Amino acid sequence: MLTEAVILAQGNELTQGLTLDTNSHWLASRLVELGITVRRVMTAPDRLEDIVEILRRGAELAPIVVSTGGLGPTRDDLTAQAAALAFGGSLRLHEDALAQVQARFVAFGRVMAEVNRKQAVLPDGCRVLENLWGTAPGFSVDSGSSRLYFLPGVPREMKPMFDRHVLPDVLARHRISAPLHVTVRVTGVPESVLEEKMQGLERPGLEIGFRTKLPENHVKLRFEPGFPAAERLALVEEVRARIGWRAFGVDSGDLAEVVGQALAARGETLALAESCTAGSLSAWVGSVPGASRYLLEGAVVYSNEAKVRTCGVDPALLEEHGAVSEPVARQLARGIRARAGATWGIGITGIAGPGGGTEAKPVGTVHVALAGPETFEEHRALRIPGDRARVVSLSAAAALEMLWRRLSV
Amino acid sequence: MLTEAVILAQGNELTQGLTLDTNSHWLASRLVELGITVRRVMTAPDRLEDIVEILRRGAELAPIVVSTGGLGPTRDDLTAQAAALAFGGSLRLHEDALAQVQARFVAFGRVMAEVNRKQAVLPDGCRVLENLWGTAPGFSVDSGSSRLYFLPGVPREMKPMFDRHVLPDVLARHRISAPLHVTVRVTGVPESVLEEKMQGLERPGLEIGFRTKLPENHVKLRFEPGFPAAERLALVEEVRARIGWRAFGVDSGDLAEVVGQALAARGETLALAESCTAGSLSAWVGSVPGASRYLLEGAVVYSNEAKVRTCGVDPALLEEHGAVSEPVARQLARGIRARAGATWGIGITGIAGPGGGTEAKPVGTVHVALAGPETFEEHRALRIPGDRARVVSLSAAAALEMLWRRLSV
Numbered sequence: 001m002l003t004e005a006v007i008l009a010q011g012n013e014l015t016q017g018l019t020l021d022t023n024s025h026w027l028a029s030r031l032v033e034l035g036i037t038v039r040r041v042m043t044a045p046d047r048l049e050d051i052v053e054i055l056r057r058g059a060e061l062a063p064i065v066v067s068t069g070g071l072g073p074t075r076d077d078l079t080a081q082a083a084a085l086a087f088g089g090s091l092r093l094h095e096d097a098l099a100q101v102q103a104r105f106v107a108f109g110r111v112m113a114e115v116n117r118k119q120a121v122l123p124d125g126c127r128v129l130e131n132l133w134g135t136a137p138g139f140s141v142d143s144g145s146s147r148l149y150f151l152p153g154v155p156r157e158m159k160p161m162f163d164r165h166v167l168p169d170v171l172a173r174h175r176i177s178a179p180l181h182v183t184v185r186v187t188g189v190p191e192s193v194l195e196e197k198m199q200g201l202e203r204p205g206l207e208i209g210f211r212t213k214l215p216e217n218h219v220k221l222r223f224e225p226g227f228p229a230a231e232r233l234a235l236v237e238e239v240r241a242r243i244g245w246r247a248f249g250v251d252s253g254d255l256a257e258v259v260g261q262a263l264a265a266r267g268e269t270l271a272l273a274e275s276c277t278a279g280s281l282s283a284w285v286g287s288v289p290g291a292s293r294y295l296l297e298g299a300v301v302y303s304n305e306a307k308v309r310t311c312g313v314d315p316a317l318l319e320e321h322g323a324v325s326e327p328v329a330r331q332l333a334r335g336i337r338a339r340a341g342a343t344w345g346i347g348i349t350g351i352a353g354p355g356g357g358t359e360a361k362p363v364g365t366v367h368v369a370l371a372g373p374e375t376f377e378e379h380r381a382l383r384i385p386g387d388r389a390r391v392v393s394l395s396a397a398a399a400l401e402m403l404w405r406r407l408s409v
Numbered sequence: 410m411l412t413e414a415v416i417l418a419q420g421n422e423l424t425q426g427l428t429l430d431t432n433s434h435w436l437a438s439r440l441v442e443l444g445i446t447v448r449r450v451m452t453a454p455d456r457l458e459d460i461v462e463i464l465r466r467g468a469e470l471a472p473i474v475v476s477t478g479g480l481g482p483t484r485d486d487l488t489a490q491a492a493a494l495a496f497g498g499s500l501r502l503h504e505d506a507l508a509q510v511q512a513r514f515v516a517f518g519r520v521m522a523e524v525n526r527k528q529a530v531l532p533d534g535c536r537v538l539e540n541l542w543g544t545a546p547g548f549s550v551d552s553g554s555s556r557l558y559f560l561p562g563v564p565r566e567m568k569p570m571f572d573r574h575v576l577p578d579v580l581a582r583h584r585i586s587a588p589l590h591v592t593v594r595v596t597g598v599p600e601s602v603l604e605e606k607m608q609g610l611e612r613p614g615l616e617i618g619f620r621t622k623l624p625e626n627h628v629k630l631r632f633e634p635g636f637p638a639a640e641r642l643a644l645v646e647e648v649r650a651r652i653g654w655r656a657f658g659v660d661s662g663d664l665a666e667v668v669g670q671a672l673a674a675r676g677e678t679l680a681l682a683e684s685c686t687a688g689s690l691s692a693w694v695g696s697v698p699g700a701s702r703y704l705l706e707g708a709v710v711y712s713n714e715a716k717v718r719t720c721g722v723d724p725a726l727l728e729e730h731g732a733v734s735e736p737v738a739r740q741l742a743r744g745i746r747a748r749a750g751a752t753w754g755i756g757i758t759g760i761a762g763p764g765g766g767t768e769a770k771p772v773g774t775v776h777v778a779l780a781g782p783e784t785f786e787e788h789r790a791l792r793i794p795g796d797r798a799r800v801v802s803l804s805a806a807a808a809l810e811m812l813w814r815r816l817s818v
Contacts, residue, residue: 302704
């Protein structure tokens, strides 16, 4: 049987077009993964009558209603009040919820303001959903055959709360056996090429999709419940084999995590010299927990002086070829590697724009180099279309990809 | 008087979370600029009964209804049919619409397929809205006092059609002159505190809102049309005065841009030594076009060796106080400043987590220091709740905030 759901979002920032509603998008894909049909997404401003109306309508439309936003401490956070009003209940202070809010503040080493008590004032008889990621508890209430789940609007609180509280409850209540999704993560292969490589893999019970999520591309496999596990694993391997080393991972873990795991496993280390990416690659590599074990040093060497001083780039080379050139990229990689005493050194120099482009070296011209054990050295010249942010992110990815190729063998 | 609108979006790709609904976000901001209040955003799958329902509901809720999607030639494009059904009309082939579709195909140098005739089959008595950017004509119909505008879902067709057909019609029908929005951008002041500071500023014709956009907070002022300009400017100044130097900007420009402008204007320069933020601050400062003029050098000094080698941190201090400590942060700032010969030096050292925390120094413990001309030196100890990404982003902001404080005087 078909299980249906409604997604609700609240907040003037949404109806005023200030904030893009990524929560509803995330929830929709999450629910669809479970084979649940989303009948409606409804967004209302911070206005009591409007919120009450979408809550009631949501409960009429579907047995599953997920609402985000409006649980904060300020005057315009009306969701709890609206929920009580919509389903004829009243509000009361929930001691257990208050204890949770207080615990959050203690954990954050902050003093709880009076206004935050409001976050524990919830509909009478609701189930409190603990928020381990922020101060606003969620809750759920029933109306007829429908159950409404209320989560905060902050994505990094909403998402784990959905997975921890809503997902298991929905699966249990509706006896859903979810299809299995596997995402093969790929670097440096366009969607169209991936689509060609997958020709002939189609079969009953398997759906193959493609997604671009810069700087990555994804091959998404959806297996119907009951699809033979052995065949499933074989198919995932087949997909990886057809793509090769550029298929760097399955499901979780971006390129920085995968490279980090490989470095840690080999007991190898990394040092970075960045010009046009200005520390973006270093920040990306450093975003992985435990990165300090292998990321020895990073240098942001915008000025020629810094390139010479920190990476020992030859001033004559800078003079002859310019800062954005193959020999300079190579010396940055080799120089920072030697300086830090790391196994691997990466050098990036380029023109991120919008200014600084020339006939010979237009915006998007980037040179990346990798230096490794003994005399190992490698260089790539890139020409990246797009704005400053895109040039920076794709140069960083291209450089990390060079290292991954060496670590993946 | 208050003019209200409803935004509708149709398509399984939206309710299945495959496509992020940027159309509704764009339309909302467009309408709000005109002082129009968006009462509801409703998204429905490609299912006739669902589309009919949101069309009727939209017409009940507001005098302006803008719908996107479902105008294509395929079977699952049901919008015209739904519009006829919803308001008791019938469908017929509109010759003028057909001529437009044919003209598009000629312009694109393509042969029109039979299925595309469907795009000219629209509700009887509707107004056809020409689409110069694609093959699907739009249309508008009235229901009671409400006018519903139907536009294609392709953003590059929808947006110009809205501006060409919908905007002028809405302005004329509702005699609208747009209100004025001013955003005061603030660093390091929580929303609740901002709300207190604004007490007593409320007055007719002014709406005050608050929004957190980490690492910033915003005070949003919305002035009704005809609000006296002099009083408006005075109020914006009053808001800034009440907040002080932490109100770093109005409308455009984040903290990195504002700091960058100040540095460039003063002809001053900056160097950064980052441990736990791993280059994030450097990447942020570097994200501003032209940053290479003032960002001389950045150093990511995870390892103690790098701290000593690059910033001349005293090994005895590291031994005695540990890498995450006030004296080390101060030496990082002073050291990188001296090394780069910059006007200002910033040092950041902390525990971003999830690992590495202790009783005395839990995850989120961060020390930031600023070193400046002569003997100027400043330090802040932070305790930041949240995950690794949040600790990194808020430490970087806190450090930049220290510099902004000095530049803003």
